[in-house]
Amino acid sequence: MDISIIENANLPVAASFGGTASFSSLVDSVVLNDSYSQRSLKGINSLNMSLDLSFNQLTDEETRKTISFLQKNFYYTPQEYHIYGVFTNKRIEPFNYTPFYPYKPNQFFCLSYAHHMESKNVNNVTASFTCAYPSILNNNEPPASGYGSISSNFSTFLFRGPAISYDSGATLSLKKDNYIYLNGGYKNFKLNSDQNPSTISLEQSTARLDINSSIYNFSQANSCRSQHSTLRNSIFIENPNECSYYPYNPKTESGELDFRMFDFRPTEGVKISHSPKYKTSSVTDFYQKFNKYGYNHNLSNLSLSFNGRSDLEAKRILFFLESHLGYKKFCFHFHHLYRGNEANTGGSPHHKKVSTFYCPEWTHTFTYHNNHNISATFIECV
Amino acid sequence: MRFEPYENVPLYISTPEGIGEFIFAEEASIAVSQPLSVTRQVDDNLFQIVSYVENNTAEDSLIYEEKTFVSEERFLALIGPSGGPPQPLATSIRKIPKDTEIIFQSGQSLFFDEDVYPDGNQYIVSLYAKSGDWSLTRGQAQSGHFNPLFNYVSDGPIVGTLDVSFYPSTGNLPYFFNITGLLNPAQFPPVNEERLDGHIGPFEFTHAYLNSFEFSISPNSLIQANASFQIYGTLKEDQAFLDDYFNGNLYKQQSIPHGSNSKIIGATPLGIEHPISFSYSIQVDRTSRFEAPTSNNYNNKELGITPTRVTKKAVTINMSIQGESLDPDMLQDGFNGRIANLKAQLYDLSYENFGSDEIFNQENHNGFLTEFSCHGPITSQALSVTSQGNLIGAIETTQTLK
Numbered sequence: 001m002d003i004s005i006i007e008n009a010n011l012p013v014a015a016s017f018g019g020t021a022s023f024s025s026l027v028d029s030v031v032l033n034d035s036y037s038q039r040s041l042k043g044i045n046s047l048n049m050s051l052d053l054s055f056n057q058l059t060d061e062e063t064r065k066t067i068s069f070l071q072k073n074f075y076y077t078p079q080e081y082h083i084y085g086v087f088t089n090k091r092i093e094p095f096n097y098t099p100f101y102p103y104k105p106n107q108f109f110c111l112s113y114a115h116h117m118e119s120k121n122v123n124n125v126t127a128s129f130t131c132a133y134p135s136i137l138n139n140n141e142p143p144a145s146g147y148g149s150i151s152s153n154f155s156t157f158l159f160r161g162p163a164i165s166y167d168s169g170a171t172l173s174l175k176k177d178n179y180i181y182l183n184g185g186y187k188n189f190k191l192n193s194d195q196n197p198s199t200i201s202l203e204q205s206t207a208r209l210d211i212n213s214s215i216y217n218f219s220q221a222n223s224c225r226s227q228h229s230t231l232r233n234s235i236f237i238e239n240p241n242e243c244s245y246y247p248y249n250p251k252t253e254s255g256e257l258d259f260r261m262f263d264f265r266p267t268e269g270v271k272i273s274h275s276p277k278y279k280t281s282s283v284t285d286f287y288q289k290f291n292k293y294g295y296n297h298n299l300s301n302l303s304l305s306f307n308g309r310s311d312l313e314a315k316r317i318l319f320f321l322e323s324h325l326g327y328k329k330f331c332f333h334f335h336h337l338y339r340g341n342e343a344n345t346g347g348s349p350h351h352k353k354v355s356t357f358y359c360p361e362w363t364h365t366f367t368y369h370n371n372h373n374i375s376a377t378f379i380e381c382v
Numbered sequence: 383m384r385f386e387p388y389e390n391v392p393l394y395i396s397t398p399e400g401i402g403e404f405i406f407a408e409e410a411s412i413a414v415s416q417p418l419s420v421t422r423q424v425d426d427n428l429f430q431i432v433s434y435v436e437n438n439t440a441e442d443s444l445i446y447e448e449k450t451f452v453s454e455e456r457f458l459a460l461i462g463p464s465g466g467p468p469q470p471l472a473t474s475i476r477k478i479p480k481d482t483e484i485i486f487q488s489g490q491s492l493f494f495d496e497d498v499y500p501d502g503n504q505y506i507v508s509l510y511a512k513s514g515d516w517s518l519t520r521g522q523a524q525s526g527h528f529n530p531l532f533n534y535v536s537d538g539p540i541v542g543t544l545d546v547s548f549y550p551s552t553g554n555l556p557y558f559f560n561i562t563g564l565l566n567p568a569q570f571p572p573v574n575e576e577r578l579d580g581h582i583g584p585f586e587f588t589h590a591y592l593n594s595f596e597f598s599i600s601p602n603s604l605i606q607a608n609a610s611f612q613i614y615g616t617l618k619e620d621q622a623f624l625d626d627y628f629n630g631n632l633y634k635q636q637s638i639p640h641g642s643n644s645k646i647i648g649a650t651p652l653g654i655e656h657p658i659s660f661s662y663s664i665q666v667d668r669t670s671r672f673e674a675p676t677s678n679n680y681n682n683k684e685l686g687i688t689p690t691r692v693t694k695k696a697v698t699i700n701m702s703i704q705g706e707s708l709d710p711d712m713l714q715d716g717f718n719g720r721i722a723n724l725k726a727q728l729y730d731l732s733y734e735n736f737g738s739d740e741i742f743n744q745e746n747h748n749g750f751l752t753e754f755s756c757h758g759p760i761t762s763q764a765l766s767v768t769s770q771g772n773l774i775g776a777i778e779t780t781q782t783l784k
Binding site for chain 2: 014016099101179182183184186187216239250251254257263267333334335339354368
């Protein structure tokens with residue numbers, strides 16, 4: 001049963017607050033006996049995005065337009081048989097849609113929707129959208145060791161002199177509130193204003209970065225790095241260059257890590273279920289023996305919430321998770337009670353200073369202005 | 383400092399087109415509230431020192447070496463779990479004020495050297511000690527606790543309420559109900575969702591929506607009404623508005639409805655010949671629509687302040703009447719309720735016309751002012767008596783308009 005049709009090219013209303021974006025990866029996983037595992041995506045469209053949206057408090061006219069737009073892909077038309085041997089008009093075509101912040105315009109299918117007539121001239125429409133072509137080739141945000149390939153190194157007098165040299169890496173795109181990091185450490189500087197890339201060059205010898213820091217005292221040029229380059233790209237996120245992360249391999253007192261750190265803290269109230277692996281002898285039903293199984297028998301599966309996050313922090317979390325494509329490893333500091341085990345203190349062999357995880361699925365809810373909730377599943381891996 | 387007296391704080395309600403009326407208010411108040419919550423993060427007030435770093439070198443060592451603190455000497459600390467990698471300060475913190483104390487397991491304290499506003503990138507902070515010649519072991523350096531100021535986030539829109547207790551008058555009575563869409567059910571469109579604007583004193587509000595209106599009648603008293611509005615949008619101060627106020631029509635004589643001559647019609651079939659009190663209320667169920675911004679317009683905060691639409695859903699009228707008795711047959715009328723058709727006709731004191739004088743022409747001699755009605759089932763009835771009074775019958779009835 002179709003609604004009385006009104007033709008319109010675009011979705012006529014914006015979604016209400018409370019919309020949810022869900023992400024999940026299709027992963028092939030190889031698990032070895034000692035819980036060592038390797039994963040890979042099944043294909044280039046294997047990181048899926050779906051939206052659950054509500055269009056609330058619509059008038060009858062707005063509802064007609066909305067439902068007409070959503071149902072128009074399913075109108076019956078006589079089949080036309082093409083000379084190439086296919087029916088030409090059976091395909092459901094995706095439509096262009098710009099989801100809520102921080103997502104970029106994309107193409108979506110809408111395969112289910114519902115109309116709730118709440119009261120006279122008051123209607124609610126809910127719809128589920130599926131991203132049509134979420135190609136991971138659109139993501140250009142490498143792991144820690146690969147930042148050098150898309151980022152730029154440059155040197156600058158941070159306080160009293162001009163920028164004096166500029167590496168020939170990617171073209172920088174430094175905007176207000178971006179961070180740049182000094183090479184070799186964790187000292188960083190926040191930009192007070194948009195920085196024209198040309199000012200960070202040899203030609204513009206009078207330019208210098210407009211930065212905000214009062215705690216450092218440098219008198220000579222220092223090498224810096226920024227990942228804010230024009231090469232950066234995202235599958236789903238608009239303006240990923242607003243996101244600053246530590247651009248080098250994370251450092252420990254015993255060396256560097258190979259994976260990036262997920263430096264966001266989960267919301268309090270985390271439940272950690274422990275299900276260590278073991279084997280049960282099955283000699284009899286009433287006299288059993290249990291044996292430890294494997295070297296890494298207590299890997300965690302964490303369900304974490306990141307609630308009440310600002311617009312920018314939500315974007316940083318979402319882009320971080322997207323850039324790991326649902327299968328790549330990253331490091332994560334959990335609660336202080338779960339840190340600091342060394343391999344020689346009786347823990348599992350894999351237990352180093354910091355554990356590694358991958359995140360196969362996460363959801364994001366835009367609760368209200370500057371208030372985002374993200375929940376994610378972190379699976380510990382070695 | 384100056385407090386504005388009552389007579390300098392007018393209440394004015396108008397349509398968005400600016401057609402409005404001063405309201406003869408006995409009492410008016412605006413209150414605004416917003417649902418806020420604080421979300422704490424794991425270990426967000428735990429302070430751990432990885433190492434102490436120099437402020438003029440790029441390289442940061444992550445090897446912890448005990449440092450003997452000097453009184454009032456500032457230094458930089460790389461923060462995070464022992465041995466690294468460093469971890470930035472939690473983003474649940476809005477601000478760590480300068481001189482905030484960090485207390486360690488040893489009982490000694492360090493202090494923040496400047497205000498810090500964590501945004502997820504603060505790996506290094508500047509600290510100082512107030513006393514010298516002491517140090518922290520590697521283990522003790524992991525045990526700091528401090529009390530920052532935390533962030534609060536909005537869980538929903540800012541919604542205000544305007545509560546008014548006022549005297550319906552000749553001038554504002556029909557107008558008030560016209561602009562609130564309550565008086566004339568035959569108007570088209572049948573559901574008026576138009577917003578109202580107005581002033582309370584010098585403060586201008588926009589996007590007000592009537593939620594409820596009520597009044598009661600007693601035999602020998604003025605009729606006073608109460609109205610409650612939802613308010614969205616911004617509140618602006620506009621002192622120039624007060625200049626027009628003293629020239630406004632509120633300062634002319636008003637004709638006010640009074641219980642002496644007002645009539646209650648339709649009570650006799652309910653067994654009440656002599657009504658002693660009567661009350662009327664209308665409630666409007668409203669829901670606001672706020673649209674989630676996209677990346678193109680998320681900086682437009684107006685989207686979260688002004689609703690796209692405020693719907694008017696169920697509109698319910700309730701009337702109650704008290705008198706000397708009630709009809710006992712109503713108790714036996716079976717299911718679905720007996721239907722009552724009550725009307726309240728409001729009259730002023732109906733003084734004589736004192737001639738052509740403009741002032742007296744406005745003063746309480748208009749007679750009939752307006753009528754309210756409720757046609758619906760009786761929802762409750764009661765008989766009561768006390769040692770200090772008489773037998774009283776009471777009836778309540780309701781009508782759904784939308």
